[in-house]
Amino acid sequence: MASLTIRNARKNYGAVEVLKGVNLEAESGEFIALVGPSGCGKSTLLAMIAGLESVTAGEIWIGDRMVNSVAPKDRDIAMVFQSYALYPTMTVRENMAFGMESRNVPKDQQKETIARVAALLQIEPLLNRKPGQLSGGQRQRVAMGRALVRDPALFLFDEPLSNLDAKLRVDMRTEIKKLHQRVGKTTVYVTHDQIEAMTLASRIAVMHQGELQQFDEPEVIYNRPANVFVAGFMGSPSMNFIDAELSSANGQTAVSFPLSDGNVASLPLANDIGDRAGERRIILGIRPEHLARNDADTPSRPGFATMDVPVEVVEPTGAETMAVLKFGDREVVGRFSPDTAPRTGETMPLVVDMTRACLFDPSTRRLI
Template sequence: MASLTVRNLRKNFGTVEVLKGIDLEARAGEFIALVGPSGCGKSTLLAMVAGLETVTSGEIWIGDRMVNSVAPKDRDIAMVFQSYALYPTMTVRENMAFGMESRGIPRAQQAETIARVAAFLQLDQLLNRKPGQLSGGQRQRVAMGRALVRDPELFLFDEPLSNLDAKLRVDMRTEIKKLHQRVGKTTVYVTHDQVEAMTLASRIAVMHLGEVQQFDEPEIIYNRPANIFVAGFMGSPSMNFISAEVTSLEGRPVVSFPISGGVANLPLHGDVAERVGGSRKVVLGIRPEHLSRQSQNTRGKPGIAEMSAPVELVEPTGAETMAVLKFGELEVVGRFTPDEAPKAGENMPLAVDMTRACLFDPGTRRLI
């Protein structure tokens, strides 16, 4: 297995700069995800790693080889596409064997490899079927099987689950994670779905407008996002953003913002006050799950601030309940357990977990 290193990679289509100096490294055996909205450049980056797009400037290294000018077939990679890209007139067995056949691998070795990979992916009963006789999930497993039989140094996945229904996507996410745990190959996975990125990857590169906004472990990206874009993109429902001001109340630093009937003053926790550096305008970021109903468990707990807010809308989802709350003129989303679920029209007593709150600079939009 090999590492992947991308250094100051740039890509122009005419006068349009699509990638603006990308620096990334996937360690040998690591699973990294490239995530971001449509048009952010993630699929272009993957295509450049695969050799399907030329490099305007910068370097791509697979292991100890710079591969900028190396043909795709010589990069020792395997790619799984969004559209599966299976040959419709060939059987599953023939689709999986095609790459080995073109490389002149002996038939006996082909048969042995296909049998092993088919058993691993539970395709052994489907080898004589054609793609049109398979479900979407089965076709995706065939596409993965075709990549696996090559035993490459690097696996590339380009939004492989986007054509599947919601339940099948969850099932296939599990299959891909199991696949990586068993095979242990370096993997780069492109998706616009932040849940896929969070559940699959050991590290995530969040991209926007051709730049990497943050590259880190999922927990760090979720809990300490580098900027407002990352904070808003990662998480569903999205983080709530509140225009506020850091001031002092009774000698304690607080975050203040207007609410119905007055002002909310939420005490800062930990070393945040030192990082803020005195009174200033900020954007307060609070994730929906960090709002809860006041209770005996929250009262007096360090870092928990109390306030109340009217409930405008309630959305039960079974395991949890979403609610839209009014913080003055601003609508804020909260995620609650069924036993603390609010009712529409209620003035809900809230406990705000300020140990998990984020403060952003409203000018630079970066985390303070």
């Protein structure tokens, strides 16, 4: 195993700056997810780690070795691609053995390694088949097996589940997590799917427009996002944002914004923010699951604010129900259990969990 350190990594294609000084560090055995929308630079960064793209500026270290000028074959890495990249004329066994053959690994050692990895991935019955005879999930297991037989210091995954259907993606996500728990190798995993990142990674690097927005544990990324972009990108449905102002309610700092009926909502803050807000204007961020129906069974607790809001649309999804609520001129999504779900057209008594609210500076878009 080896750690990975990236220091002020930059990548230019002519006058276009794709990466703008990325810094991050993965500890030995850690699972890091690079996540962000298409074009954010995450796949370019992975290619630079692998040696498939040159580094315009900065340093990339694998363990105690800077690898900027080291050839990909000498970096002690293994990469799993989105397209599987299996040789169609070779059997699964031959695909897995190919890299070992080129490195002159003895036949007995090849056989032993393939048997061990095939058992780990539960692909023993597939060893004599060719890729054309396999399902998408089976091909992805073989692609992972081909990487595993190398026993590298670093695993790199480039959106490996993008070509699979929704159910198979969930199954393979579980398999990748089990695999990492078994082998404990340092792993860098690129995805645009924030659910994959949240469920797999020990830490997540959120990227946008070539810059690292936040690098932290999934719980911190979700609950204390560094800025409006991270808050909106991570989570499905995403965080709700409401333009509001700071006010005073019964001697307590509150968040205020106009409602559709002409009244003003005043939601007391659960935590004192001191002078960190700077200006009176703020952006209130609240996740859909932190809205709930206010009824006789709802306990009155500090940090929970109440208000009445119109219900625009209700969307049952089975285990939960989404509802579009009207906060003044802003539509807000709430996540409810089917038992407490609102009805379209009703004015819903609502509880807002202000202990989980996030406040953002409207000028910098950063968390206050």
